[in-house]
Amino acid sequence: MKVSVVTAYTPTPENRKGISGLIYSILNARPKDVEIKIYSYNFNGLSSSEVAEMAKALSTEIVVMQKPKWARMFKNVWMTRFNKFCMKLPLECYMMPDKQLIEKLRADASDFVWIYPYFFYRLAKAMPEQQFVVSGCDCEALIRARAFQSKVFLSDEKKLRHNYLMLKKGLRFESEWNQPNLRVHFVGMEDFKFYKKVYGYHNAHFLLHPYYSVHEKVIDFDKKKLKVILAGSYDLYTKEDVDQMIPDFIKYKDQLAEHFEFTFLGKHWQHVQQTLDYAGFHCEFKTWVEDYAAELNQNDIQLTPISYGTGTKGKVLSALANGLLVVGSPYAFENICVRHKDSCLCYQNAHEIVPLLLSVANNKSFYQQVAEKGRAQVLIYHNPERISKRFFAIYGNEK
DSSP, X not given: OEEEEEESSOOOSSOOSSSOHHHHHHHHTOOTTOEEEEEEOOTTOOOHHHHHHHHHHHTSEEEEOOOOGGGGGGGOHHHHHHHHHHOSSOGGGGOOOOHHHHHHHHHHTOSEEEEESGGGTTHHXXXXXXXXXXXXXXXXXXXXXXXXXXXXXXXXXXXXXXXXXXXXXXXXXXXXXXXXXXXXEESOHHHHHHHHHHHOOOOEEEOOOOOOOOOOOOOOOOSSSEEEEEEEESSTTTHHHHHHHXXXXXXXXXXXXXHEXXXXXXXXXXXXXXXXXXXXXXXXXXXXXXXXXXXXXTOSEEEEOOOSOOSOOHHHHHHHHTTOEEEEOHXXXXXXXXXXXXXXXXXXXXXXXXXXXXXXXXXHHHHHHHHXXXXXXXXXXXXXXXXXXXXXXXXXXXX
16 A cells, blocks of 8 residues: 655654654554655654654655745734634645645555645645545534633633634635545544534544553552642643642642642643642642653653543543553543543542542552553553554545
8 A cells, every 4th residue: 555645744753843743653553565655844843864763763755845935924923813814714724735746646646645634635626536534633613612611711702702713714624625535534533523513524534543652661659659740731721620720739738748749741830830839739840851751651640631622632642551540631531442430530520630639649559550451441442553554444445
């Protein structure tokens, strides 16, 4: 089987300045009979030596395409405002690949072309003779629809207005995916269902999200203090649950501080970390680490207070696969093969976080088994080889 890949982000083992991890995981685990060639616009800014390193790791050629000159406008404040109010589609959807790429794809004569993410879906119209697969990876319309249920949006008229405009754009560009030579790949079951329900199209598939890097780890909760990590960002996706959680942490500071240490990894956690540190907790704050999986392995628990979103959360998968007990919301575990108190801890309300953590502190041996079960579940059902084999079987055989 021969597959050409057109991607905005050069594939990397973990997400790096963009959603570059999923495509790497699927390509790296591909069956031996799948030959690939990658055309990358390198939005994540890898150096030429790093691109060569990724090409070697994936046993393929990565052709770095020149970005259109107007792509610089993505970072222009005035252009993004103009796009928000005056243009029908998100800015990236107007970035049509040039004739040179189309000629290269025709010369490749691949069984299908994989577009990742959706930015270049208009290639399917330009090449009606070629089969295409586009990875969403999430349903944009569902993301925006769910935002209307979030208190963060409902309490801010400006955010509501922005979300409404983005919902209209999402509905427009996803409605263009009903083409005879285009199929759609989702890593979210609800995204897949919403896409079918809203548009009535039947050209999509849902596949589980593979895990990324895994390091050997002995799961051991037999220690005085367990280490808890919060990874990602304090942003629209986490703000509501985190803001509910912090007063509870301070109220039960003595019990929590006796049994747990906390690390905040990512952006915009400074205020949260400083608030807990001032209250008497042992807290660390890190904006970035070189080896994410290695950093995870220094911890016992990952707390994932996600209050809004869709799709599969890669950081949750990584934590489970690396043997951490994950405490999170239903959104955190969406599309992941784990169950509450069997292989994870899933709260229904952010005020349940503190009682769950105290329960862990009082029954460490049981929750160590839960963490072990979580790792086992993810290593089986989210195995990259298993998912990659299914991906190429589906899209390589359908015409």
